[in-house]
Amino acid sequence: MRNAKTLEYGFSNEEFEIRLQRAQELLYQNKLDALLITIPSNLRYFTGIDTNFWESPTRPWFLVLPLSGTPIAIIPDIGENIFKKTFVEDIHTWASPNFNGDDISPLKSLLESLPSRFGAIGAELGKEMSIRMPVLDFGLLRNNFKFNIVDGTSLIWALRTVKSFNEIKKIEKVAQIVSEVFEILPTIISVNDSERSASIKVKREILKRGADNIPYLPVVSGKGGVSQIIGNPTHKLISSGDFLFIDTGATYDGYFCDFDRNFTIGTVSDELKRTHEILWHATEEGIKNLVPGAKTQDVWKKINKKIEDFGFMVKGEGRYGHGVGLQLTEPPSISSFDNSIIQENMVLTIEPSMEYKPGKIIVHEENIFVSKDGPVLLTKRATKELPVIS
Amino acid sequence: MRNAKTLEYGFSNEEFEIRLQRAQELLYQNKLDALLITIPSNLRYFTGIDTNFWESPTRPWFLVLPLSGTPIAIIPDIGENIFKKTFVEDIHTWASPNFNGDDISPLKSLLESLPSRFGAIGAELGKEMSIRMPVLDFGLLRNNFKFNIVDGTSLIWALRTVKSFNEIKKIEKVAQIVSEVFEILPTIISVNDSERSASIKVKREILKRGADNIPYLPVVSGKGGVSQIIGNPTHKLISSGDFLFIDTGATYDGYFCDFDRNFTIGTVSDELKRTHEILWHATEEGIKNLVPGAKTQDVWKKINKKIEDFGFMVKGEGRYGHGVGLQLTEPPSISSFDNSIIQENMVLTIEPSMEYKPGKIIVHEENIFVSKDGPVLLTKRATKELPVIS
Numbered sequence: 001m002r003n004a005k006t007l008e009y010g011f012s013n014e015e016f017e018i019r020l021q022r023a024q025e026l027l028y029q030n031k032l033d034a035l036l037i038t039i040p041s042n043l044r045y046f047t048g049i050d051t052n053f054w055e056s057p058t059r060p061w062f063l064v065l066p067l068s069g070t071p072i073a074i075i076p077d078i079g080e081n082i083f084k085k086t087f088v089e090d091i092h093t094w095a096s097p098n099f100n101g102d103d104i105s106p107l108k109s110l111l112e113s114l115p116s117r118f119g120a121i122g123a124e125l126g127k128e129m130s131i132r133m134p135v136l137d138f139g140l141l142r143n144n145f146k147f148n149i150v151d152g153t154s155l156i157w158a159l160r161t162v163k164s165f166n167e168i169k170k171i172e173k174v175a176q177i178v179s180e181v182f183e184i185l186p187t188i189i190s191v192n193d194s195e196r197s198a199s200i201k202v203k204r205e206i207l208k209r210g211a212d213n214i215p216y217l218p219v220v221s222g223k224g225g226v227s228q229i230i231g232n233p234t235h236k237l238i239s240s241g242d243f244l245f246i247d248t249g250a251t252y253d254g255y256f257c258d259f260d261r262n263f264t265i266g267t268v269s270d271e272l273k274r275t276h277e278i279l280w281h282a283t284e285e286g287i288k289n290l291v292p293g294a295k296t297q298d299v300w301k302k303i304n305k306k307i308e309d310f311g312f313m314v315k316g317e318g319r320y321g322h323g324v325g326l327q328l329t330e331p332p333s334i335s336s337f338d339n340s341i342i343q344e345n346m347v348l349t350i351e352p353s354m355e356y357k358p359g360k361i362i363v364h365e366e367n368i369f370v371s372k373d374g375p376v377l378l379t380k381r382a383t384k385e386l387p388v389i390s
Numbered sequence: 391m392r393n394a395k396t397l398e399y400g401f402s403n404e405e406f407e408i409r410l411q412r413a414q415e416l417l418y419q420n421k422l423d424a425l426l427i428t429i430p431s432n433l434r435y436f437t438g439i440d441t442n443f444w445e446s447p448t449r450p451w452f453l454v455l456p457l458s459g460t461p462i463a464i465i466p467d468i469g470e471n472i473f474k475k476t477f478v479e480d481i482h483t484w485a486s487p488n489f490n491g492d493d494i495s496p497l498k499s500l501l502e503s504l505p506s507r508f509g510a511i512g513a514e515l516g517k518e519m520s521i522r523m524p525v526l527d528f529g530l531l532r533n534n535f536k537f538n539i540v541d542g543t544s545l546i547w548a549l550r551t552v553k554s555f556n557e558i559k560k561i562e563k564v565a566q567i568v569s570e571v572f573e574i575l576p577t578i579i580s581v582n583d584s585e586r587s588a589s590i591k592v593k594r595e596i597l598k599r600g601a602d603n604i605p606y607l608p609v610v611s612g613k614g615g616v617s618q619i620i621g622n623p624t625h626k627l628i629s630s631g632d633f634l635f636i637d638t639g640a641t642y643d644g645y646f647c648d649f650d651r652n653f654t655i656g657t658v659s660d661e662l663k664r665t666h667e668i669l670w671h672a673t674e675e676g677i678k679n680l681v682p683g684a685k686t687q688d689v690w691k692k693i694n695k696k697i698e699d700f701g702f703m704v705k706g707e708g709r710y711g712h713g714v715g716l717q718l719t720e721p722p723s724i725s726s727f728d729n730s731i732i733q734e735n736m737v738l739t740i741e742p743s744m745e746y747k748p749g750k751i752i753v754h755e756e757n758i759f760v761s762k763d764g765p766v767l768l769t770k771r772a773t774k775e776l777p778v779i780s
Contacts, residue, residue: 009625053620055606055639055646056719057518058712078708081618081749095707097517097723125525127487128447135515135528136541151526196602204594212586212622215605216445228471230443232602235399249445256445317485318468322448329446333487359471 009253010048011166016087019046019159020071026155027067031118034111035152037063038132039124041326044254045160046071047086052213053079059096060133062107063088066114074107104137112146122152128331129153157331161323162345167255168369171324171347172378175257175367177209178248179380182261186389191240191265195219195233198246206250216249216258216328224269225360229260240266244389245363249328258324258349259365259379264386275356276364276386278310283364283382286320286334286350290368290375296338303334303352312354321350324367346370347378399643400438401556406477409436409549410461416545417457421508424501425542427453428522429514431716434644435550436461437476442603443469449486450523452497453478456504464497494527502536512542518721519543547721551713552735557645558759561714561737562768565647565757567599568638569770572651576779581630581655585609585623588636596640606639606648606718614659615750619650630656634779635753639718648714648739649755649769654776665746666754666776668700673754673772676710676724676740680758680765686728693724693742702744711740714757736760737768 023046027035037043040054043063059076066072073088076096083091094106111121124131131138142149163171181202188205189198199219206214219233220226221242229245238244247260262276285306289299303320321334324347332340334350342348351365367378413436417425427433430444433453449466456462463478466486473481484496501511514521521528532539553561571592578595579588589609596604609623610616611632619635628634637650652666675696679689693710711724714737722730724740732738741755757768 050622051608051620052606052622052639053608055717057520057717058719058723078620082621085621097709097725098707098727123525127524129524130447130520130522131525132520134517134519134543135513135521135525138525153524200597200600200602204597207590207594207597210590212590213605215603216442218441218443230441230468231472231475232440232442249442316467317488319487327445327447329448333448335487337488 010050013087015164015166016046016048020065022159023065023155024067026158027065027122030122030152030155032120032122032150032152032155033067033116033118033147034114034121035065035155036111036121036123036149037065039129040132042124042156044326047073047083047088049083049086050254051082060103060137064111067117072110074110102140104140108141108145116146119147120150121147122155123149124153124156125151126153128157160325161331162343163325163347163369164345167325168345168347170253170255171257171367172369174211174250174252174255175259175378176380177211177252178206178250178257178259180209181205182246183380185246185261185263186387189238189389191238193238194235195221195238196235198238199233202246202248206248211250211252214248214250216247218245218247220245221265225272225357225362227359227361229361229363238265241268243268243272247365254326256324256326256328257367257379258328259367260363261382262362262364262386263389265389268386271356272362273386275354275362277384278307278312279352279354279362279364280382280384281310282306282352283350283366286352287366287368287375287377290342290348290350290370292342292344292370292372294342296332296334296340296342297336299342300334300336303350307352307354315355318353320352321348323347324349342370344370344372400440403477405554405556406436406438410455412549413455413545414457416548417455417512420512420542420545422510422512422540422542423457423506423508423537424504424511425455425545426501426511426513426539427455429519430522432514432546434716437463437473437478439473439476440644441472450493450527454501457507462500464500492530494530498531498535506536509537510540511537512545513539514543514546515539515541516543518547550715551721552733553715553737553759554735557715558735558737560643560645561647561757562759564601564640564642564645565649565768566770567601567642568596568640568647568649570599571595572636573770575636575651575653576777579628579779581628583628584625585611585628586625588628589623592636592638596638601640601642604638604640606637608635608637610635611655615662615747615752617749617751619751619753628655631658633658633662637755644716646714646716646718647757647769648718649757650753651772652752652754652776653779655779658776661746662752663776665744665752667774668697668702669742669744669752669754670772670774671700672696672742673740673756676742677756677758677765677767680732680738680740680760682732682734682760682762684732686722686724686730686732687726689732690724690726693740697742697744705745708743710742711738713737714739732760734760734762
């Protein structure tokens with residue numbers, strides 16, 4: 001896979017045909033007449049639409065996948081010409097924003113015109129989904145409507161969690177770019193940097209190597225350890241004796257990598273070095289167990305056992321990884337509560353964490369593609385020893 | 391304002407106290423017992439929380455502003471330590487994700503414990519809002535609930551559309567950074583670039599000058615003009631005779647600028663040059679009319695009239711600008727459908743567009759702060775003549 005020729009952007013129409021066909025099979029199995037899509041990552045998955053116009057919440061965009069036939073886009077007129085470049089041919093537009101009008105009526109009219117075999121439409125109502133339209137408009141859609149609107153979330157995740165070869169290549173590309181930047185990190189940042197200036201240097205290096213965006217980049221530093229891992233970088237200076245945590249959600253052609261690296265600035269405690277090594281082994285354990293047919297719960301338990309074998313008590317039920325793709329995090333969760341079966345061609349993170357003393361946490365993370373022969377690392381593996389920045 | 395000392399990140403607690411107090415005044419006027427907040431930009435507005443963890447849709451985050459008293463955060467435990475750094479002191483957490491559990495019950499219990507004076511809670515149900523939680527969970531909240539949940543959107547926008555001095559300074563800072571990059575654009579990109587490589591250069595320059603992120607950056611080029619303005623850059627090479635459109639939503643400390651610039655690669659038609667100049671005058675007209683007390687509809691009409699004075703027929707009802715702040719686009723709209731009154735300390739874009747021949751569009755955009763004495767440009771004004779890249 002590493003030797004594949006230069007990656008093209010987007011996907012062939014054939015790939016979208018396959019996604020549509022699978023969706024329609026699942027619609028039939030789930031007794032649904034159509035699937036209603038509003039969320040950017042779902043719109044991109046089913047059509048290939050490539051825009052960040054989602055940053056503007058002014059207008060809703062709708063895609064309807066009917067039980068048979070081709071997808072139907074019902075979108076604001078400003079989107080017509082970019083939608084015409086996608087796999088979708090049946091495009092309806094309306095003038096939006098339109099404060100006197102009603103942003104839901106074009107969608108409702110179209111849905112009412114669909115044949116009703118089962119009397120139900122699936123929508124993005126469940127876990128890890130927030131429908132992208134005003135709740136009031138969704139109420140208008142539901143009111144006096146020909147169809148019941150039911151949860152179609154599991155259907156969507158069944159499709160999206162299992163990746164195609166081309167999806168995996170895009171995740172690998174961005175994971176390799178970020179891995180390279182992490183490798184040279186000790187040469188590009190120093191104790192003269194603040195968390196924020198370090199983050200800007202990292203972003204510029206990631207872009208230079210050809211990624212598109214870096215929507216997520218916590219840079220967290222603290223004497224002897226850190227107490228949180230999700231905040232944006234601050235003006236705090238990175239100082240000698242600090243532990244430094246950097247997590248990265250960068251994208252290439254819409255696909256995310258999601259992994260972190262840890263560093264020390266000069267020397268840190270033997271306790272922290274030792275914790276780092278234990279977590280490295282716990283990560284190995286997680287990676288090793290990402291094989292088709294494994295249960296997410298069992299992978300979680302095995303990682304926990306590995307940590308406990310080193311004499312640590314694990315507290316809490318924190319998850320130790322998740323899917324990754326068109327979103328930074330996707331189902332399934334490597335968690336005690338998740339009873340998913342790991343499937344061939346899933347792409348997952350393994351992300352064990354430890355609170356090694358009160359309020360001090362450490363997290364490792366790698367990205368893995370589950371091949372039929374077992375786990376394939378998409379990131380360049382972190383070193384067992386904590387790298388030092390001087 | 392330009393001479394203000396180095397901008398600090400974030401805001402004083404006093405500023406959040408003022409936002410809270412105004413929200414509570416509006417809650418009382420609107421006969422609401424509390425406001426429920428889930429959307430990242432609203433969470434940041436009322437608390438100062440600074441994270442991009444929203445890229446992960448796995449967990450909902452809730453903030454409750456009660457009619458009296460202090461804000462209450464009900465958030466996943468992973469967010470506790472960054473929430474502790476904010477203005478909010480009353481923080482409740484639960485273990486999330488938790489597939490066996492129920493991500494709504496901690497919120498529901500807390501809301502049920504609030505006093506009911508009016509029997510109603512406001513939530514993000516209306517225009518330009520998409521509540522950030524699963525619809526199924528929102529249904530569980532509504533079911534057998536002590537309060538009616540009604541739309542609180544207008545209350546939120548009443549607060550957010552009018553900016554504080556410190557908010558305006560942040561928008562100005564990022565608008566100035568991007569203006570500088572647009573000024574040097576002819577020296578950093580060339581006919582050897584693709585749209586995509588040009589976009590990467592622009593992003594790296596914006597970061598170098600101290601912005602945090604560039605979530606939105608369409609780069610669109612085409613012989614003699616462009617037919618869309620929202621798509622992400624492609625691998626198309628920028629070529630002699632092309633018209634080049636670049637729009638930018640970049641952020642500093644969470645605040646967006648949103649404006650575009652147009653260029654020609656070598657020579658383009660006199661028609662396009664002339665259109666550019668007309669639109670420049672239309673933009674002037676829009677800027678000039680951004681004064682406290684003006685109606686958005688009237689500004690829209692005046693821009694249209696200016697275009698028509700040059701002999702062009704305006705077709706359609708497209709909007710000519712909008713609010714900008716913690717989002718790329720916010721209310722109000724400079725539109726025929728919007729009947730808002732422009733207020734002191736709003737920050738708005740003026741964004742007229744023309745379809746100068748079938749399928750070919752051109753858009754200008756500037757960012758303006760409405761002072762009590764009239765409009766103040768936050769961007770460096772585009773030149774009347776189309777700049778040339780060789």
